[in-house]
Amino acid sequence: MEKVIAIGALGALAHEGRLDVFRLLVRAGPEGMAAGEIARSTGAVLSTLSANLAVLTRAGLIGSRRDGRSIIYTADYDQMRDLLGFLMEDCCGGKPEICAPLAELASRPCTAEGRTC
């Protein structure tokens, strides 16, 4: 991932409303959620939400498809993985003692501590 892309993604996530939306979509899985449904879940004003969805889309973090009158948004897992990879690459570029705990964090049993995978 290029630096400018990473900066865009980081900036998109550095916002409470957008972070909430992104987490919601990650949890919603591949089926995604309609914009109105997202607004109801998060209490966001529709026009504000729409602007924030556009920011997340521009950052490549979410995608969308039309379904009748609704537009369904989904998290882009690839971009998410690339962003984490970029940050970890940065991290691992330095010292081994940083990398090790991260590897542990990523590979620990996902059933622990409320995780579902």
Next chain:
Amino acid sequence: MEKVIAIGALGALAHEGRLDVFRLLVRAGPEGMAAGEIARSTGAVLSTLSANLAVLTRAGLIGSRRDGRSIIYTADYDQMRDLLGFLMEDCCGGKPEICAPLAELASRPCTAEGRTC
């Protein structure tokens, strides 16, 4: 990590100058680098750099200590790890197919692809 802390850290990193500084400090290791040295390495104006170092400090991503006339900045690896953990926790809260590639990413041999750890 709390959401508001994560947002602060993401926002701090979502800036070319600050991301450059942070990467530099991660690579510099525990010895860190003096502000002037950072400015020379990145070509930043000193007062601008100082403001950006303050943002990174407020976000908990870097620390500092005085050494004579210089102030030495160092990356805070714990905060970095917590931030990645927060993002991955979010990610893994959803579906297994997202988590698996991340675990692979984190645990692959660090000597591959230009990585040093």
Next chain:
DNA sequence: TTGACTATTCCATATTTCTCGAAATATCGT
């Protein structure tokens, strides 16, 4: 204590981002 050096703080300006109401666009069922 004076002068050189290192870095931060202060300040004004410029730029960007955020928000939401109103209007516009797209789709559907009848």
Next chain:
DNA sequence: ACGATATTTCGAGAAATATGGAATAGTCAA
């Protein structure tokens, strides 16, 4: 075609962020 539903786009004001020059503060060496 019409009315209802779903969402986006537009516009404009408010708020936050970014920048660099000048002034300030801490440290050292002689």
